[in-house]
Amino acid sequence: MNSHVPIERLDAPASRTRHALDPLTPAEIESVIALVRADGRIGVTPRFWGIALDEDVARHLPADASRPVRLVVMNPLAHAAWEVTGWTATAADAARLHSWTPVDAKRPGVSSEEARAVGRAVRADAGVLAALAARGITDAAQVWVDPESITGFEPEGLTERRLSWATLWYVENPEDNGYSRPIPGLVPIVDLETLEVVKIEDHGVTPIPPEIGNYGSGAWGPDREVSALDIVQPNGPGFEIDGHRVSWQNWTFRIGFTHREGLVLHDIAYTDAGKTRSVLRRASINEMYVPYLDPDPTAYRKNFFDWGEYGAGPLTSSLELGCDCLGEIRYFDAHALNGDGEVFTIKNAICLHEEDDSVLWRHVNGRTRNSEVRRSRKLVISAFATVANYDYGFYWTLHQDGAVELEVKLTGILSVSGIDDGHTAHHGRMVAPNVQAPIHQHYFGVRLDTAIDGEINRLVEVYAESEPDDSLNPWGNACRMVETPILDEANGGRRADPSRALHWRVESESTDNRFGDRTAYRLSIGDTTNLFVKPGSIVERKAPFVAKHLWATPYDPAERFIAGEFPNQAPLEAEGVTAWQAANRSLDGAKLVLWPVLGVHHYPRPEEWPIMPVARIGLRLEPDGFFDRNPSLDVPAGVPVSHCAHHGDGKCDC
Template sequence: MTSRIWSDPLTPTEIDEITALVRADARIGERPRFWGIAVEEGLARALAPGQGRPVRLVVMNPDAHAAWEVTGWTSGTDRDAVLSGWADVDAKRPGVSSDEARAIAQAARNHPLIVEALAKRGIHDTSLVWVDPESITGFEPEDLADRRLSWGTVWYRESVDDNGYARPVAGLVPILDLETLDVIRIEDHGVIPMASESGNYRSGTWGPDREVAPLEITQPQGPGFDVDGHRVTWQNWSFNIGFTHREGLVLHDISYRDGDVDRSVMRRASINEMYVPYLDSDPTAYRKNFFDWGEYGAGPLTASLELGCDCLGEIRYFDAHVLDGNGEAMTISNGICLHEEDHSILWKHVNTRTGEADVRRSRRLVISFFATVANYDYGFYWSLYQDGNIELEIKLTGILSVSGIDDGKMPSFGRMVSPNVQAPTHQHYFAIRLDTAVDGPLNRLVEVHAEVEEDDELNPWGNAVKMVSETISSEKDAARMADASRALHWRIENTENTNRFGESTAYRLSVLNTTRLFAKPGSIVARKAPFVGKHLWATAYDASERFIAGEYPNQAPLEAEGITAWQQADRPLDGAELVVWPIVGVHHYPKPEEWPIMPAHKIGLRLEPDGFFVRNPSLDVPPSEEAACHAPTGANGHDGHDHDGHAHVQHGSDDPHAHHHDHH
C-alpha cells in the first residue's frame, strides 16, 4: 500500500480492510450496523509514513443490544491490517447513520399505527410520506430509557417531485425503536389542516426566471495554488486537507511563509459540533434539538459538488470517503472544493497632493464543503488571505423546519410562512475546534478589552482609552463571553517568541456572531449542550478529548460529559499546547422571505495576525493589470478614465482634503 501522510483522509481501501476484519468476528451478529471510522490522530502524528495508521470505528449488533468501539491498524509497507481491541459502548449511544435512518423511515411509514393516523388526515398513499427520525436525547420516555430510540417528524408530498418539507403532518409524533425498526407508540395531538399552498422552489414555479447578464470568471494562466496529494500551497500559505466522519473537512498544519521561514499558525481547524435547539413548546416541535455532528455525522452528510454551481473559476475538487451504516466504504465525489476568489480591496491610498493612487486587490483561497441535514443545508468556507488573515464563513440555507398550525391561529413562538405552516424560532450553534500553534507549539490565551482611563492626570481631556489584557491562566477560568460593547477580543500568543517591539507574537480571534440560549436554566435544552452558554472555551490538548459534546452524545446523560467535564481538571493554559473552542451562533427568528427556500445567511469568525509580522505582510502583492480593471462600459465606451486606463485625479494643492470638480 502507498505510504500516506498521517492527516490524509482515509481511503476506501483502508476502510474496507478494517471492516473486513470486523465482519469476521461472530459477536457482531447477522445484521451489524456501523457508525464512523477515523484515524487516531494523537498517535498517528508521531508515526513515520508507511507504518499503517491507527484507527477506531463503532459497530453495533442490534439483535443483541450491543455495541463496541473497535481499534486497529491499516496496512503499511511491511504489515497487514490488524485489529487491536474491542471496547464495550452503551448500545443506545452511537450516532445514527443515514442507512439506519432510511431503514426506520421505510418501516415506520408502513406501520399500522402510522397508516391509521394518516388515514384520519385523508392520507392513504404512504409512498408520498416521509418520516424523519430525530434525536431524542433528554426526552426518552422513562419506561423506554434502556432502548435505542428516536422520534419522528412526518411529512407529506402531493407528488413525487413535491417539496415534502413544506407539508408537515401536524400533531403526529411516532416514538421509534431503531434496533427493532418498530413504532413503539404514537402521540396524536389532533388533526390540523394540511398546507394548502405549494412549497416548490424549482425554476419556473413562481413565474418566469428573470434575465441575468453573464458573469464569467477566468484564470487564463490557471490557478495560483499547487496541490501535492492533500498538501496545498498558495501565495505564502501551506496546509493539509483532511476529512473525518464526525467533522467533515479538517485543515491541518497551517503555516505562513515569512521571508525564508514557514511560521506555524494552526495545528488543526475544524467544525467540531453543531447544536440546533428549537424554542417552541408546540407538541410536534418541543423535542427538536440536535447535535447534527455527534448524533449523525458531518462526513456522511457531506454533499457532492458534482452537480450545481457551488464554486466558480479554476477549481480543484477532492473526493471524500466515509464508512456507511452497512459497513461499506462510500465515496462522496467532489466533496471538498478548493478555489481562488477576488475579494475587493486589499489596501488603497490616494495621494491627493501628487495625484498618485495605489491600490491592491484582495484575493483569497477558499476551502469549502456543504452538508445537507434533512431540510437544512450548511456551507462551511475557510478562507486564507494574502495579509495573513483567516476567516471561517458559515452559510445557512435550505428549507426551514416547520410545523402545522390550525386555521385562524397565529404562532406564539415563531412566524407564519405559508397558510397553515409556521416556522418556529430556533438557534444554530457551531462549536469550532482550533488546535493553535501560533509561531510554535506553546501558546497562551489572553482576553483584551477597552476601558476609559479614569486617572485625570493621564486623561485630562477625557478621551484616553486603554486596552486591558488578562491572561487566562487555567481551564476553570477559560469559559468566556464576547462583548462588542467593550471592544473585546482574544489574543492567542506565543509564550516564547516576541516581535521587534517586545510583544509576544500573536493572532487575534474575533467571534463575529454570537447569541445566548433563550431557554430556562435546568431545561433539557440547556442541560444537553452546556457549552453554548459561553462564547469561547479553552483546554490543554489531550488526544482523548476530541469532541466538545463528548465522544457519544446520542442519548447521553445530560451535562455529564464534554468540555464542562474536562475543565474540572483545571490544567494550566499559559504555555500549553492550546485548544481553543469558539462558539459561533445565530438566533433565527424566521422571515416570510425565507420561504419556501432560504437565501444564504452568513455568520462566522476571524483570525488576524496581531504582532505576528513586523509590518503589513501584503506589501509584496503586485498591482493588477490596468486592462483588467478599466474595461470600457456604456454605449459610448466612456467610463471616467483616460484611454491609457488611468483614473482622473486632480492635484496640485497642498491641501490633502481639497476637492476639485471638473465642469464640462
C-alpha cells in the same frame, strides 16, 4: 453558471506518497472492516457508525505506514456496541485489530441507513397507517419520514431503549417540496434496534398545508434576465496541490476529512522572509447543536447534535452538480463508512478555488495625486453538508494579509410545523397557509488547535475601556486596552462582547517581534447569540457548552469533541468541554485548544420561504504582532483592463 474550466481539470493530482494525516482511503477502511465483520460478537446484522483516523498517533508516523483507526460497531439484536481500534493494511503489513471497548448501546450516532429503516418501519405500522387515514392520507408512499434524535426527551418506560422519533411530511408527487407540508400532531416513536413503533403520540387532526412550496426554476413565474459573469484565470490557478497538501501565496496546509467533522484543515503555516511559521495545527467544525424553541408537540423535541448524532462526513454533499464554486476549481473526493459497513465516495466533496476580494489596500497621496492600490484575492476551501431540510456551507478562507476566516452559510428549507386555521404562531412565524416556522438556533462548536510560532501558546483577553487615571486622561478622551491572561480552565470559558471591542489574542511563548512583544494572532467572534430557555431546562442541560462563546483547554488527545464522545441519548449532565473544565488545568504555556462557539438566533422571515437565502456567521483570526509590518506589501499592482480606464490613474479599485 459560467466558467471556462474543463471538467477534466477538476481533479486534484495524486501525491507520490500518502501523508500520515491524509483522509483514510477506501482500501484502508475496507481492510479493517473485514476483520470486524469476521468477529462473531457483532452478530448477523451489525450496524456501523463511522471510522476515523487516530490523528494524535498518526501524526508521528512516516508516510505510507500502517495507520491507527477507531470505529463504532453495534449488534442491535444483543443491545450491544463497541468502539474498536486497529491498524490499516499497507503493501507491507496486513490490517490488525487492537481493542474492543464496550459502549452504551443507546449512544452511537444514527446512520442514514438506520434512518431509512425507520422510515420503512413507520410507513408499515398499522397504528401509523390508521392515524394517517384519519387525516385523509391512504397511500403511505406519499409520506416522508424524518427520524429525529430524542436525547433528553425519552418517554417514561422507554429510557433504556435506543430510540428515534419521527416527523412526517406529505408529498403528493416525487418532485414536490415535502418539507412544505408537515403532517401535524402525529409523532411515532421507534426502537432503532428492533425497528418497532413503540409509541404513537396523536395530538389531534390539523389541516395539512395546501401549498406544495416548490422552488425550482419557473415554479413562481418566468426566471429574471441575468447577464453572464465569467470567472477567468488564463494562466491557471495560483495554488499548487501535492496530494492533500496545498500551497498558495505564502500559505501551506493539508486538507483532511473525518466522519464526525467532515472537512478538516491541518498544519496551517505562513512563509515569511523565507521562514515557515506555524499558525494552526488543526481547524474544524467540531459540533453543531440546533435547539428549537417552540412547545408545539411536533417541534419541542427538535434539539439536535447534528455532528455527534449523525456525522458531518456522511452528510457532506457532492458539489459536482451545482454552482457552488466558480473559476479554476480543484475538487477533492471524500470517503465515508455507511451504516451497513460499506465504503462510499462523495464525489467532489471539498472545493478549492481563488476569489477576488475587492481592495486589499489603497491610498492616494493628496499632494502628488499618486495612488497605490492593490486588489485582494483569497483562497477558499469549502464543503457543504445537507442535514435533512437544512444545508450548511463551511468556508475556510486564507487571505494575503495573513488572516484566516471561517464563514458558515445557512440555507435550505426551514423546519416547519402545521398550525390550525385561525391560530397564531406564538413562538415562530407564519410562512405559508397552515405553516409556522418555529424560532430556533444554530450553534457551531469550532475547534482550533493553535500553533502560533510553535505549539506552546498563551491566551489573553483584551477589551477597551476609558482610561480611569485622570492624570493620564486630562481631556477625557483616553482609551486603554485591558489585557487579562487566561491562565487556567476555571477561567477558560469566555463570552464575546462587541460593545467593549472584546477579542482574544493567542500569543507565542517562544517568539518575539521587533517591538519586544510576543508574536500573536487575534481571534474575533462577531454576531453571536445566547440560549433563550429557562434555567434547568432539558435544552440547557443537554448542551451546556453554548453558555459561553469561547472555551480554552490544554491539548489532550482523548478530548476530541466539545459535546463529548457520544452525545446521542447521553445523560443530561456535563460531558465534553464543560466537564473537562472541572479539572482546572493550567493554560499557561500549554498546547492550547480553543473552542469558539458561533450562535445564530433564527427568527424566521416569510422571505425565507419556501427556500432560504443564505444567512452567515463566522469568526476571524488575524495577525496581531505576528508580523513586523503589513505582510502584503509584496502583492503586485494589478494590470488595468479596458473597463477601468475611466479611472485615469490606471489603477482598478472595483
